[in-house]
Amino acid sequence: MKNAVIGLGLESSCDETSASIVADGKTVLSNEIVSQIDLHREYCGVVPEIASRAHLETINILIDRALSRAGIGFADLDYVSATARPGLIGSLLIALQSSKAISYAMGIPLIAVDHLEAHLYAPFLEKNMPAYPYIGLLISGGNTAIYRVAGIGLIETIGKTTDDAVGEAFDKVSKFLGLGYPGGPAIEKAAAMAVAKRVFLPKILPGPDDRRFSYSGIKTAVITHMKAHPDTDLNEIAYAFQERALEILVRRVFSAARDEKIANIVIAGGVAANGRLREMLRDESRPDENIIIASPLLCTDNAAMVCGLAYHYFISGKHDGLDCDVHARTALSSRS
Ligand code: KG4
Numbered sequence: 001m002k003n004a005v006i007g008l009g010l011e012s013s014c015d016e017t018s019a020s021i022v023a024d025g026k027t028v029l030s031n032e033i034v035s036q037i038d039l040h041r042e043y044c045g046v047v048p049e050i051a052s053r054a055h056l057e058t059i060n061i062l063i064d065r066a067l068s069r070a071g072i073g074f075a076d077l078d079y080v081s082a083t084a085r086p087g088l089i090g091s092l093l094i095a096l097q098s099s100k101a102i103s104y105a106m107g108i109p110l111i112a113v114d115h116l117e118a119h120l121y122a123p124f125l126e127k128n129m130p131a132y133p134y135i136g137l138l139i140s141g142g143n144t145a146i147y148r149v150a151g152i153g154l155i156e157t158i159g160k161t162t163d164d165a166v167g168e169a170f171d172k173v174s175k176f177l178g179l180g181y182p183g184g185p186a187i188e189k190a191a192a193m194a195v196a197k198r199v200f201l202p203k204i205l206p207g208p209d210d211r212r213f214s215y216s217g218i219k220t221a222v223i224t225h226m227k228a229h230p231d232t233d234l235n236e237i238a239y240a241f242q243e244r245a246l247e248i249l250v251r252r253v254f255s256a257a258r259d260e261k262i263a264n265i266v267i268a269g270g271v272a273a274n275g276r277l278r279e280m281l282r283d284e285s286r287p288d289e290n291i292i293i294a295s296p297l298l299c300t301d302n303a304a305m306v307c308g309l310a311y312h313y314f315i316s317g318k319h320d321g322l323d324c325d326v327h328a329r330t331a332l333s334s335r336s
Contacts (some may be wrong), residue, residue: 008063008080008102009307010095011085012055013115014142015039015046017094018134018303019062021070025311028125029070030303031297032062037182044175052090059098066303074106079319081310084112085327086142089268095303100322101139109319111310115301116330117155119268123294130264130290137253140269141167141182144213144249144254148333149266152312157334158256159211166245167271169215173222173241177234187238188274194239201240202227204248212253216267218244220336242276250280257289266292272299 004023015036021029036054040046067073082099084092096112103110107257120136134145136155144161144167164172167184174183179190184311203220205214222241226232249271268279271297281291298305313319 005078005311005315006070006076007111007311008066008099009303009305009310010059010063010080010082010099011115011301012059012091012095013117014091014301015051016301017055017058017062018301019059019066020307021066021072022125022304022307023312025308025315026125028304028308029072030066031302032066032069033302034058034062041181044181044255045171046087046088047146048090050235051088051260052094055091055094059094063098063102074102077102077106077108079109079111079310079314080106081111081113081307081314083115083118083306084320084324085114086330087115087326089326089328092159096324096326097102097249098148104322109314110322110324111313111318112320112324113306113310113313114331115306116145116332118305118309120147120149120155120266121309122268122298122302123266123292124300125304125308126294127292130292133260133262134264134266134292135253135257135260135262136268137249138220138269139166139249139267139271141165141171141259144270146211146253147176148260148262148335149328152309152316153318155332157332158260159213159252160334161213161215164215164216164219166249167269169245170271172219176239177221177226177236179234181187182272184268184271186244188276190235190238191242191276194233194235195240196233196236196320198236199240201244211256213248214251215245242274244304246274246277246280249277251283253281254284263288263334264290264292268294268299271301323333
């Protein structure tokens with residue numbers, strides 16, 4: 001690793017604290033992640049004050065662990081990076097302030113990155129990057145959007161949810177059905193045990209093929225159905241919900257890719273860990289389409305994706321000052 005560019009990445013935008021060492025924006029030397037799921041489970045959602053306090057208590061331990069797992073010290077770092085947006089303000093501050101302290105103390109550049117762009121970068125820690133442009137589908141607890149990605153930092157939003165994010169819908173439906181938190185894995189597990197496998201819920205946005213998503217209606221449909229038919233088997237309703245929630249993602253991403261005449265498609269974010277979604281994408285893709293998804297560990301929040309993306313900003317000299325700030329919203333642009 002002598003001639004490699006070594007970075008430290010930090011992530012604390014929501015409910016995972018993570019520190020990672022990546023060489024040359026590609027080779028993950030360590031990726032330490034502590035999830036706060038157990039702290040938020042009783043509330044069935046992330047409590048911002050609890051999240052930021054837990055990040056603060058954990059981050060220094062993870063930085064030390066990431067360095068020692070990679071077999072290096074602070075003096076070996078060429079840059080330090082952190083997620084600066086979007087996310088919970090109090091949580092974002094923990095990673096960004098820590099990275100500023102390291103940047104100042106070690107005299108190394110600071111790179112503040114967009115969490116959504118980092119998610120879209122995650123698969124390239126394992127796979128070779130395709131030629132630009134590619135279509136990116138980002139599906140997590142806070143975001144559901146389709147992007148046209150023309151290069152590092154050149155990202156245009158071409159479709160997004162009009163209300164809830166898909167992961168949020170999994171979490172809310174799971175909470176309503178009493179299946180557990182986080183809802184995505186709980187619903188996937190229940191759906192896999194369904195026997196009848198009937199998709200009895202209405203289709204999401206069945207009208208013309210535009211690029212919007214909407215998840216509040218399907219959530220209401222689950223509630224309405226269970227009130228009218230309280231004896232419905234939980235595995236069967238989980239199956240019906242999951243099919244409807246995922247089929248719109250598949251339909252939208254392929255129609256965007258085909259309209260834009262782009263064959264490379266990157267799927268990123270926590271919901272990309274869903275096995276049924278991977279199966280549907282495989283079934284619906286054409287032979288010339290290249291679907292790129294990270295392994296489940298890199299789909300959920302982690303600092304390796306932050307550090308890997310930051311490498312590209314580091315080598316092109318796009319560094320941030322110590323006065324840079326956190327932002328609740330993304331900087332990715334929208335096509336009007
Ligand atoms: O990307 P992520 O770790 O965090 C952010 O939202 O930033 O995504 C978490 C979301 C949660 O809503 C969770 O329920 C969902 O991803 N999720 C899944 C699965 N695993 C996690 N949704 C569906 N199927 C899964 N297997």
